Amino acid sequence: MSHVRSLGIPLFGLFLLLVIANPVSASVVGFTDVLMSPEPGLVGILENRYGSDAITRINDYAQDSSVKNTDVEWNFLSEAVTPTFQRIAKHAGYHSEFGMILEGNFWSFDLFRDAFSDDSALKFYLGLRVTASNGRQFLWSSNSEDNSDGIDHMVTWVIDEAAGKYAVGFEDLPYGGDQDYNDLVLEVSGFVDGPVGSIPEPATLALMGFGLAGLGFRLRCSSKTL
Numbered sequence: 001m002s003h004v005r006s007l008g009i010p011l012f013g014l015f016l017l018l019v020i021a022n023p024v025s026a027s028v029v030g031f032t033d034v035l036m037s038p039e040p041g042l043v044g045i046l047e048n049r050y051g052s053d054a055i056t057r058i059n060d061y062a063q064d065s066s067v068k069n070t071d072v073e074w075n076f077l078s079e080a081v082t083p084t085f086q087r088i089a090k091h092a093g094y095h096s097e098f099g100m101i102l103e104g105n106f107w108s109f110d111l112f113r114d115a116f117s118d119d120s121a122l123k124f125y126l127g128l129r130v131t132a133s134n135g136r137q138f139l140w141s142s143n144s145e146d147n148s149d150g151i152d153h154m155v156t157w158v159i160d161e162a163a164g165k166y167a168v169g170f171e172d173l174p175y176g177g178d179q180d181y182n183d184l185v186l187e188v189s190g191f192v193d194g195p196v197g198s199i200p201e202p203a204t205l206a207l208m209g210f211g212l213a214g215l216g217f218r219l220r221c222s223s224k225t226l
């Protein structure tokens with residue numbers, strides 16, 4: 001019986017490790033909610049412009065390496081393609097400026113494009129700098145972890161991935177505002193949305209380390225019993 005106990009627990013530990021190490025079991029994938037609006041809604045704006053079958057929503061967050069892309073990190077499509085953007089709709093009274101965020105610094109679109117568009121390997125965030133009527137400024141990044149309120153302020157649809165064409169909608173108010181994401185709607189081209197990393201979360205690494213230690217201990221015990 002001692003042999004069965006000593007071998008059974010390591011096998012369970014090995015099963016636990018396989019479950020923990022499986023990225024699908026611990027995946028977090030999904031979309032930021034876009035709420036209805038008394039103004040023209042974001043989805044309606046895009047469907048009227050492109051057609052419902054021509055747009056595909058991109059994940060806003062993911063911790064699963066099997067998911068292809070999210071709208072957090074971006075690159076330029078190619079050195080041969082000039083990045084552009086145009087405004088599709090604006091339903092906000094605040095002044096806003098679209099641009100890029102690199103190493104925590106906001107660059108206006110034109111300045112950033114002129115300085116870095118020949119570097120297709122460069123990784124950056126899309127950003128919106130908003131100036132309220134009282135002069136207060138907010139900077140919203142496609143990386144919600146960098147936003148002062150921790151809220152996702154940008155949602156994205158792909159229009160033509162081969163051409164690097166996307167539609168992005170921004171929420172300009174802090175703490176989520178009315179969550180309609182139609183405050184500024186842009187079509188951008190010459191971009192590539194970023195791939196999801198496959199680095200395990202810190203908690204997962206800790207659990208894996210604990211499981212390995214426990215498994216090693218049990219294996220040593222079983223070898224002594226045998």
